[in-house]
Amino acid sequence: MNRTYLSAIAVAVAALSAGQAFALDASAPKTREQVKAELAEAQRTGNIVANTETGQTARELAPGLFPAQPTAQGKTREQVKVELAEAQRSGNIVANTETGQTARELAPGLYPNQPAAQGKTREQVKAELAEALRTGDIAALDDSGLKLNQQHPERYNRTL
Numbered sequence: 001m002n003r004t005y006l007s008a009i010a011v012a013v014a015a016l017s018a019g020q021a022f023a024l025d026a027s028a029p030k031t032r033e034q035v036k037a038e039l040a041e042a043q044r045t046g047n048i049v050a051n052t053e054t055g056q057t058a059r060e061l062a063p064g065l066f067p068a069q070p071t072a073q074g075k076t077r078e079q080v081k082v083e084l085a086e087a088q089r090s091g092n093i094v095a096n097t098e099t100g101q102t103a104r105e106l107a108p109g110l111y112p113n114q115p116a117a118q119g120k121t122r123e124q125v126k127a128e129l130a131e132a133l134r135t136g137d138i139a140a141l142d143d144s145g146l147k148l149n150q151q152h153p154e155r156y157n158r159t160l
Helices: 002-016 032-045 077-090 122-135
Strands: 049-051 094-096
Touching: none
Parallel strands: none
Antiparallel strands: none
C-alpha cells in the first residue's frame, strides 16, 4: 500500500508540475503554493491516481479512507409521481420495451394531439438551398462524407 501510495504521489506531483501546458489560463500560471494546495486537496479527498495501470483513484480503491463527496440533490417522490402521471396522460411513456415505442406511437388516437412545430415556408427552404449551393455547404455526391466546400476549397473560399 505504501509503495502504491508513494507512486500515486509521485505521479500527482509530476502531473501538477508539468507547467503551463495544462493550465486553464496560460497567461496566469499557478504559483507553487497553489499547486501544493491542489495536491494536498487531491490527497485529502482521494482524487489522485493510485493505480496507474487502471487509472483508478485512491477514492475508488479505498472509499472508506476518504470523506464522502456531496451528492447531487435528486427529485422528490412527489415530483417523480407528477412526471409519471403527465407522461401517462400524454402517452410519452415507453409501452413496448423491445422497440422503444411510446404509447402515443402505438395508439395515437387515445392521446391528445401535440402542437405541431412551425415549419419553414417554401421560399425559406429555397433560399437556404441556394445559400448552401453558393457556399458549398452541401454533401458531396461520393462516399467521403465531406461537404463540397471541404473537397474543393478553391471553388468556395471566396469572400463577398
